[in-house]
Amino acid sequence: MDQPQPPLIDDSRYLALKARDSRFDGIFFTGVTSTGIYCRPVCRVRTPKRENCRFFSQPAQAERAGFRPCLRCRPELAPRQPAAGAETEARVWSTQDASWILAGQAAQLIDTPEAWGDGAPGMGRLAQRLGISERHLRRIFEARFGVSPLQYLQTRRLLCAKQLLTDTPMAVTEVARLSGFASVRRFNAAFAQHYALKPTQLRRSGNQRSAWAAEPGITVKLAYRPPYDVAAMLQFFATRSIPAIEQISLGGDKPGINKTLALEISGQRCSGWLSAQFDESGNRLELRLSDSLRPVLPCVMARVRAMLDLDADPQLINQVLHSSFPGGDGLRVPGSLDGFELAVRAILGQQITVAAARTLTTRLVQRFGEPIETPFDGLNRLFPSPATLSRASADALGQLGIVRQRQSAIRSLADAVLEEGLALHAGADLGVTIEALQALPGIGDWTAQYIAMRALRWPDAFPAGDVALHKALGLHGSKNPAKAALLAAQAWQPWRSYAVIRAWKET
Numbered sequence: 076m077d078q079p080q081p082p083l084i085d086d087s088r089y090l091a092l093k094a095r096d097s098r099f100d101g102i103f104f105t106g107v108t109s110t111g112i113y114c115r116p117v118c119r120v121r122t123p124k125r126e127n128c129r130f131f132s133q134p135a136q137a138e139r140a141g142f143r144p145c146l147r148c149r150p151e152l153a154p155r156q157p158a159a160g161a162e163t164e165a166r167v168w169s170t171q172d173a174s175w176i177l178a179g180q181a182a183q184l185i186d187t188p189e190a191w192g193d194g195a196p197g198m199g200r201l202a203q204r205l206g207i208s209e210r211h212l213r214r215i216f217e218a219r220f221g222v223s224p225l226q227y228l229q230t231r232r233l234l235c236a237k238q239l240l241t242d243t244p245m246a247v248t249e250v251a252r253l254s255g256f257a258s259v260r261r262f263n264a265a266f267a268q269h270y271a272l273k274p275t276q277l278r279r280s281g282n283q284r285s286a287w288a289a290e291p292g293i294t295v296k297l298a299y300r301p302p303y304d305v306a307a308m309l310q311f312f313a314t315r316s317i318p319a320i321e322q323i324s325l326g327g328d329k330p331g332i333n334k335t336l337a338l339e340i341s342g343q344r345c346s347g348w349l350s351a352q353f354d355e356s357g358n359r360l361e362l363r364l365s366d367s368l369r370p371v372l373p374c375v376m377a378r379v380r381a382m383l384d385l386d387a388d389p390q391l392i393n394q395v396l397h398s399s400f401p402g403g404d405g406l407r408v409p410g411s412l413d414g415f416e417l418a419v420r421a422i423l424g425q426q427i428t429v430a431a432a433r434t435l436t437t438r439l440v441q442r443f444g445e446p447i448e449t450p451f452d453g454l455n456r457l458f459p460s461p462a463t464l465s466r467a468s469a470d471a472l473g474q475l476g477i478v479r480q481r482q483s484a485i486r487s488l489a490d491a492v493l494e495e496g497l498a499l500h501a502g503a504d505l506g507v508t509i510e511a512l513q514a515l516p517g518i519g520d521w522t523a524q525y526i527a528m529r530a531l532r533w534p535d536a537f538p539a540g541d542v543a544l545h546k547a548l549g550l551h552g553s554k555n556p557a558k559a560a561l562l563a564a565q566a567w568q569p570w571r572s573y574a575v576i577r578a579w580k581e582t
């Protein structure tokens with residue numbers, strides 16, 4: 076069980092609450108005993124008295140204590156804690172035992188919808204995935220998070236449902252299914268028990284329903300913690316953008332990205348488009364996506380969070396990296412909506428310039444990408460699927476300018492995804508996936524680490540052989556620059572992925 080926090084920590088949290096400091100959004104939640112409500116630190120209501128405040132690290136802790144989520148600041152919108160709730164993962168790295176790390180991995184798996192494609196992660200399956208008993212799983216999870224894995228999962232489901240009910244016109248039955256409830260009856264019962272509301276009571280006014288009909292698709296909101304260098308993130312994507320599958324807007328009031336996407340989960344394939352626009356004044360992202368992606372909406376939301384690294388905690392990362400990279404406090408690690416797409420693009424980018432890789436990828440998309448209709452001019456293709464590239468002939472790929480070694484690597488990767496179930500998303504087993512990638516022809520350490528950094532979302536990935544990294548670190552003339560880079564990077568653990576992005580920015 077969680078031990079009571081020392082008074083100094085709670086007093087510091089109260090100061091952050093009074094200041095409505097957005098840097099702490101999602102890092103803690105405040106339960107107000109006089110109202111029975113729990114809020115985010117950024118809530119705009121009148122600040123409660125100190126003696127009426129209880130502080131929690133997780134929404135599940137607040138709900139276990141009997142508090143209901145605020146309908147104004149909406150805790151379900153808060154960015155999640157890095158590594159699924161670690162308060163100080165950098166310190167944990169060296170001072171906590173394996174049980175603490177295992178509990179964090181369990182929470183991360185619960186937080187990753189597509190890691191369990193055929194349903195919610197039962198505790199037996201979750202324990203088996205981690206190689207421990209269910210009893211040990213419950214014990215270590217409660218020791219770290221103050222709630223059981225099932226309570227943690229239940230809160231995640233309810234908060235997901237609350238967001239979908241508030242932001243979208245989905246029917247209650249559809250919301251219940253997408254949130255992971257086995258039946259509408261169970262959903263209604265859980266909602267009434269925890270929130271003392273009927274699900275339909277969260278529906279907005281007629282003005283909200285009119286807004287739903289004003290534009291095509293479904294719109295939801297996703298929050299992040301500042302500082303966030305939006306311009307740098309979008310410039311990274313713009314430099315590598317492929318015209319038919321993505322569009323980047325760098326200017327205007329709401330810069331963002333439009334993208335096509337195809338997902339296959341539990342044998343169900345959905346394709347469509349999305350538009351993600353930054354609202355920097357509110358530290359949030361407005362995500363609009365096509366109705367065709369409704370059946371996989373929670374997975375799409377999770378992938379967008381990962382692609383734009385919305386859950387990073389800059390304060391935690393800067394404790395380790397600021398002294399080495401003082402100008403990179405707002406930089407995040409750019410991810411990917413589709414791990415297979417990212418891996419193919421990484422293969423095409425081996426040992427050539429970014430511009431040359433972009434040319435090859437554009438040709439690949441035009442030749443093998445499936446056409447799709449979107450409301451955005453020029454955004455009209457999907458990235459080629461694993462099945463399509465597995466069947467692609469050497470002649471067809473060669474005509475695009477792709478050399479034989481890259482052809483073999485791309486087809487082997489596609490076959491591994493199709494036949495061996497190679498998973499390339501944030502819920503994949505890191506060690507197993509890196510080993511499987513490096514066993515494929517044409518994929519070495521640089522490519523595997525790059526995929527781990529951007530697709531698997533490993534914060535400590537480090538492509539030591541990267542030439543641009545050597546240049547940024549002043550190692551280009553070294554006898555063994557990769558070894559020298561690894562040595563220099565020891566001080567940046569466990570945030571070496573972020574160190575790489577900061578180093579690249581300086582080149």
